[in-house]
Amino acid sequence: MGVGMSSGRRRGYGGGGGRSTGMLPLLALQVLLEYGRAGASRPPVTAALIAANALVYLRPGSLDALLPPLSRVAFNPHLIIQYGDLTRFFLSAFYHLSETHFFYNMSSLLWKGIQLETSMGSVEFTSMVAALLGLSQGITLLLSKGLLLIGNDAAYYDQFAVGFSGVLFGMKVVLNAWSDDFVFLHGMVIPAKYAAWAELLLIQAFIPGTSFIGHLGGILAGLAYLWLKRSFSGPDPLSRLISGIGKIVSWPVGFVQKLFRPGRPQGRRTGRSTVGHRSSARETGRVIWRCTACTYDNSPLSDVCEMCSTAREDRAFSRRQHLQAEGNGELSAEEIRRRRLERFSR
DSSP states (O other): OOOOOOOOSSOOOOSSSOOOOSSHHHHHHHHHHHHHSTTOOOOHHHHHHHHHHHHHHHOOTTHHHHSOOHHHHOBOHHHHHHHOOHHHHHHGGGOOSSHHHHHHHHHHHHHHHHHHHHHHOHHHHHHHHHHHHHHHHHHHHHHHHHHHHTTOOIIIIIOOBOOSHHHHHHHHHHHTTTOOOEEEETTEEEEGGGHHHHHHHHHHHHSTTOOHHHHHHHHHHHHHHHHHHHHSOSOOHHHHHHHHHHHHHHHHHHHHHHHHSOOOOGGGOOSSSHHHHHHHHHHHTOOOEEOTTTOOEEOTTOSBOTTTOOBOHHHHHHHHHHHHHHHHHHSOHHHHHHHHHHHHHO
């Protein structure tokens, strides 16, 4: 379950969450069981996301001095819009308030990430996570600003939120979008496609202080992502960008291989090359002919019907004309007169 984000009025946050290790070994055991078992898919992007969140939370060694404190990155709509603070916009998702908060979010990421990355592929999964991060944070900003316009300023000025829950809610929507299964959630059996909505209400009821707007923004981000995927078929721009970077990196290697590859005659090309092109050119002038006796469609190379052995009329007529012309050209006038007399005397 993705545990929610916290709020408070301009609270003076310190560094990372508590350093107790009560639940961290259990999380490490989960990751080891998923990635260490025989035949496991071992999706790399999911592991990298968990590792990044763990490094930000634990802040080991010199990383503690390099990473900004939680008070500097907590998501606050007013500070983000007023000062264009992109640090709060992006980094707040990778910070967690407590070990329990971190454990539940990473357990949820492990379960959802393995399923989605295995089915989608690492490139598209990376693109989806980046899109859900931007969409969930952006929609939360819009919702907070909308509440401010109608007189509710608490979500706009007072909210200082952190956590990966917004992205996780979006991932849950994507994961269960086309599922016909049912899930058992706190004593209720509900369709999997509505699990995110039920979890939104249950978290708000049982865990006070969570950000309802932040979780709602994650659900709406998942729905927006699915709508964009349906509306614009093919890979999204970020997926194309990642694939393009891979092609650029591998291009020098392919270029060197071409330089040292022995040359081949142009006529030996395959696929959409010279061979196919010439074959098409030869076939362009060939037209099948239909037998007048049995209506069988014959090859243009055949002069006799392959079904009933009837001669092809246009070829037979042209051959007769040709033979007659050749015969008339070879006979003299005297020979023609003699043959006529013989024919009439019979």
